[in-house]
Structures are given as structure tokens and as C-alpha cells.
Amino acid sequence: MTDTDVDWSMVRRAPKPQRQKAREGRAAAERRTTVTMKQRQRMPAGEARNSQLNLRCSEAFKERINAERGRRGGMSIVDLLELALERLEAEDLTS
Numbered sequence: 001m002t003d004t005d006v007d008w009s010m011v012r013r014a015p016k017p018q019r020q021k022a023r024e025g026r027a028a029a030e031r032r033t034t035v036t037m038k039q040r041q042r043m044p045a046g047e048a049r050n051s052q053l054n055l056r057c058s059e060a061f062k063e064r065i066n067a068e069r070g071r072r073g074g075m076s077i078v079d080l081l082e083l084a085l086e087r088l089e090a091e092d093l094t095s
Helices: 008-013 016-033 037-042 059-071 077-094
Strands: none
């Protein structure tokens, strides 16, 4: 039997928690394969962004955001918002 062959008789005899854990591990590995390199670089210590936020803004505000993103080397909008929030929190602590 080679490394890629599966001994199905052993799989069926494995305790259910072990099979569940193996199944979850395979599912996580499959999810990781669809993540792009840019997404991997953005994720600090495996922290995934999986919530969505939609907002409406004026065209002028959108242009300001895009101009700031351009100055910062194409930073994502979420990264830019996180940076702005960190600075606001730091400003609140000092005042």
C-alpha cells in the first residue's frame, strides 16, 4: 500500500471523534488553499476577515479614501479603516 492509498477498514474502525477531527482538518486545509498570497500576508496570526460591512458615502469621500490608499501603496480599505480607528483610540487616550 502506498502513502496515497487509504485503508478504509481502519478509517471505519476509528473512533467517531477522531474521524470528526480529521474531517475538520481536511476542510480547513481546503479553505486555506483558496486564500490568495495577498490575503495570507494580510492575516495576522491566522486572523481571518469573515464579516462584511457595507456603507454608503459621498463621491468626494470615496475619492479621499482612494487617494489615501494610493499614498499608502494600495492599502486595502479595511486596513485603512483599522489604522484610522487605532489613531482615534490613541488620540482619545491622550486627551
